[in-house]
Amino acid sequence: MKYLIIGNSAAGVNAADAIRANDEKGNVTIVSNEEFNAYGRPLISYYLSGKVKPENMYYRNEDFYKFRNIEVLLNSEAEKIDVKNKEVFISGGKKLSYDKLLIATGSSPFIPPIKNLDLNKQENVFTFLTYKDGVKLKGKITKKSKVVIAGAGLIGLKAAEGLFGQVESITVIDLADRVMASVLDKAAADIIQSHIEQNDIDFKLQTSICEVCGERNVNSVVLSNGETLDCDILIVAVGVRPNVNLAKEAGIKTAKGIIVDEYMETSAKDVYAAGDCVESLDLLLNESKVLALWTNASNQGETAGFNMTGMKKKAPAAFPMNAISFFGLQLISAGIISSSKQDDIVTDSAENKLRRLNISNDSLIGFILINYKQRAGIYTALINDRTKLSTLEYDITLKDIGLDVYPKEERTKKIWNHKGGC
Ligand SMILES: Cc1cc2nc3c(=O)[nH]c(=O)nc-3n(C[C@H](O)[C@H](O)[C@H](O)COP(=O)(O)OP(=O)(O)OC[C@H]3O[C@@H](n4cnc5c(N)ncnc54)[C@H](O)[C@@H]3O)c2cc1C
Numbered sequence: 428m429k430y431l432i433i434g435n436s437a438a439g440v441n442a443a444d445a446i447r448a449n450d451e452k453g454n455v456t457i458v459s460n461e462e463f464n465a466y467g468r469p470l471i472s473y474y475l476s477g478k479v480k481p482e483n484m485y486y487r488n489e490d491f492y493k494f495r496n497i498e499v500l501l502n503s504e505a506e507k508i509d510v511k512n513k514e515v516f517i518s519g520g521k522k523l524s525y526d527k528l529l530i531a532t533g534s535s536p537f538i539p540p541i542k543n544l545d546l547n548k549q550e551n552v553f554t555f556l557t558y559k560d561g562v563k564l565k566g567k568i569t570k571k572s573k574v575v576i577a578g579a580g581l582i583g584l585k586a587a588e589g590l591f592g593q594v595e596s597i598t599v600i601d602l603a604d605r606v607m608a609s610v611l612d613k614a615a616a617d618i619i620q621s622h623i624e625q626n627d628i629d630f631k632l633q634t635s636i637c638e639v640c641g642e643r644n645v646n647s648v649v650l651s652n653g654e655t656l657d658c659d660i661l662i663v664a665v666g667v668r669p670n671v672n673l674a675k676e677a678g679i680k681t682a683k684g685i686i687v688d689e690y691m692e693t694s695a696k697d698v699y700a701a702g703d704c705v706e707s708l709d710l711l712l713n714e715s716k717v718l719a720l721w722t723n724a725s726n727q728g729e730t731a732g733f734n735m736t737g738m739k740k741k742a743p744a745a746f747p748m749n750a751i752s753f754f755g756l757q758l759i760s761a762g763i764i765s766s767s768k769q770d771d772i773v774t775d776s777a778e779n780k781l782r783r784l785n786i787s788n789d790s791l792i793g794f795i796l797i798n799y800k801q802r803a804g805i806y807t808a809l810i811n812d813r814t815k816l817s818t819l820e821y822d823i824t825l826k827d828i829g830l831d832v833y834p835k836e837e838r839t840k841k842i843w844n845h846k847g848g849c
Pocket residue numbers: 433434435436437438439458459460461468469470471472503504505506531532533534555556557581582585670673701702703704719720721722724749750751
């Protein structure tokens with residue numbers, strides 16, 4: 428059996444691992460257009476700040492591949508899939524045949540239309556998605572750099588944190604009225620923003636960059652509110668788009684992401700897809716969405732890998748979830764954050780702390796926790812299990828909760844499962 432995987436990151440690596448766990452003999456090949464072995468993408472900002480050394484960036488080291496007899500072709504772009512003849516054309520004129528194929532191509536930065544912006548020409552404009560982006564950026568910054576970051580989402584803020592203390596100034600610009608607008612409400616966003624501001628990072632919200640000035644290097648940016656900012660380094664971090672073209676051009680069904688069934692198989696037989704490049708079922712909204720998260724990509728990759736070996740395993744249902752820290756402030760958000768007014772509960776928002784539970788129809792459907800991380804596992808389980816809150820031992824909005832929130836029988840089951848029982 429020949430297994431071929433395009434993409435060597437969370438989804439691709441976990442698929443390869445699952446394949447090998449079930450098939451010791453088949454050929455497993457991973458094709459990656461990056462020059463590095465699989466690394467922790469969320470670590471790029473820590474590499475930039477110097478907190479994580481290059482040798483600690485790797486998600487899997489060379490032994491992982493060696494001991495599992497997995498071949499990895501780095502610096503190799505999959506250019507075309509021929510689903511009829513079960514072949515993939517690789518850069519440099521190579522052609523690889525497959526019995527089972529996984530597309531785990533992730534996403535690419537979205538570059539908004541900005542007057543005079545040309546990433547191929549301007550040497551001080553960066554995206555922040557790959558380790559290589561981080562290496563190039565680190566090589567370019569100086570103590571005198573005035574950095575402008577377009578985008579106050581997770582990636583833009585992580586880039587800002589990574590640069591802190593190494594440059595003269597950092598200004599983050601976003602069209603929204605708050606940071607991380609897609610996952611936070613205003614109260615939570617304000618806490619995060621003011622904490623980041625205390626570290627000398629400036630925000631300009633409800634505005635956007637409409638023009639950049641400079642030919643080979645951008646030297647200033649013009650904002651839609653009329654302001655002009657000096658700029659030595661521009662980072663574009665306004666969002667990502669799933670890499671669907673390879674699949675689309677092969678005739679595989681795509682929408683925003685590649686369409687897969689619950690076994691992660693695409694519309695083409697024996698072709699699977701997983702991770703940031705696919706659309707999958709959002710448990711809470713009950714609709715197909717791109718959930719660009721590391722855990723989701725890992726779970727989907729593992730499921731795809733199992734199924735490629737002939738098993739029948741359904742991918743776990745997912746919902747948005749972020750666990751992240753900014754300058755030591757812990758933020759965990761999950762599920763649906765916006766809500767109908769009467770159901771939504773906010774408790775304790777003092778001293779850089781916030782707990783917000785979003786309850787609807789007797790179920791927890793979302794939460795935001797700032798510096799409350801110890802309860803996150805239980806809240807997540809309540810959402811995941813669609814637990815009716817009236818069946819619990821006490822009111823989760825009134826009391827800090829632990830496993831004792833569950834009735835005794837349920838509690839025993841959960842402890843037993845947690846310890847690896849059956
Ligand atoms: C700075 C940063 C911080 C993040 N922080 C978090 C976090 O805290 N929590 C969280 O859950 N998520 C976080 N994420 C998102 C997380 O990293 C992604 O959800 C995850 O990496 C998705 O994994 P994937 O395997 O689907 O795709 P990717 O990690 O994008 O990997 C896809 C791989 O395929 C390669 N590829 C694409 N096309 C081809 C081709 N044609 N041929 C060969 N190779 C190809 C790509 O180069 C890439 O190496 C962060 C992302 C970034 C950039």
